[in-house]
Amino acid sequence: MSETEPQAESTARSSATTTGETDERIREEWSDYSFTGEAKLSVSDLDVYYGDDHALKDVSMDIPEESVTALIGPSGCGKSTFLRCLNRMNDRIKAASIDGSVKLDDEEIYQDGVDLVELRKSVGMVFQAPNPFPKSIRDNITYGPRKHGDLDTGLLARLTGRDDSETADELVHRALEQAAIWDEIKDRLDDNAMGLSGGQQQRLCIARCLAVDPDVILMDEPASALDPVATSKIEDLIEDLAEDYTVVVVTHNMQQAARISDQTAVFLTGGKLVEYDDTDKIFENPESQRVEDYVTGKFG
DSSP states (O other): OOTHHHHHHHHHHHHTSOTTOOOOOOOGGGGOOOOSSOEEEEEEEEEEEETTEEEEEEEEEEEESSSEEEEEOSTTSSHHHHHHHTTTGGGGOTTEEEEEEEEETTEETTSTTOOHHHHHHHEEEEOSSOOOOSSBHHHHHHHHHHHTTSOOOSHHHHHTTOOOHHHHHHHHHHHHHHTTOHHHHTTOTTSBGGGSOHHHHHHHHHHHHHTTOOSEEEEESTTTTSOHHHHHHHHHHHHHHTTTSEEEEEOSOHHHHHHHOSEEEEEETTTEEEEEEEHHHHHHSOSOHHHHHHHTTSOO
16 A cells, blocks of 8 residues: 555545544444334344435444434434435435335335335324424314225215214324323314414424324424424423334434433434434443534534
8 A cells, every 4th residue: 555545545534524523433332222122113234325425324223112212413414314214205205225124113114015105104204394284283183094094084974874073083182182282272173274383383293193193203303493482392292202102303402312312323424323322321421532522512
């Protein structure tokens, strides 16, 4: 090897880091997280490309059931890409190609013949900006169950004796109560959902997700567009949901990740999972110097 080659190699490695981020060799044991209980999702050797851009590189991790897993890291590190892999939302992007394995309850979701509608019913998504349908609050909640054939309402259903209106009312009540918004809007169920505040709209979207009875709830920065009061309500809700659901949350807010999650996965520049462990361990005594620098605000 020539004298210039090591320098070129070091320069190439450094160019793959964010300004202020130290260069460091990643160790596999930093992301080999052990926990009690069952894994709801198991990811192995996951690579994602957008055309020639290698967005995620060889990511492997198990996500415990009935818990909150936070995904943190600077912009462009691949955490939202990873989240979308968990219910194959990246399939909607023509330039995306995915290699590797993602298993939900030991069933491979990337095998041929997977029903994507059923998969996304089991693994629901809540997006960064609230996106209620321009319909009534009631219709927002019942939309998914009706589309899946779980509810039959309307004139024809009544004429044929298959009307599920009473079941629909119970579903609306349950979903809105689970989303901690029932008391605020119970007298406005026939109002257009677009008239709700931003925080209420986001909790409505969470209720809409809960209405189809998912196993996993994915959240992509669900409180980033909200004020502090609305953010606090979303955080309290996430913690409550983890008693019955597996929740995976992308957040840029370090304090939020520390408050709401049981375990935290840190993605840093280059699409690599650098460290994954109990949240207290990540924030108080991380193994990686890069992770310590990131969570203490030295870069990001």
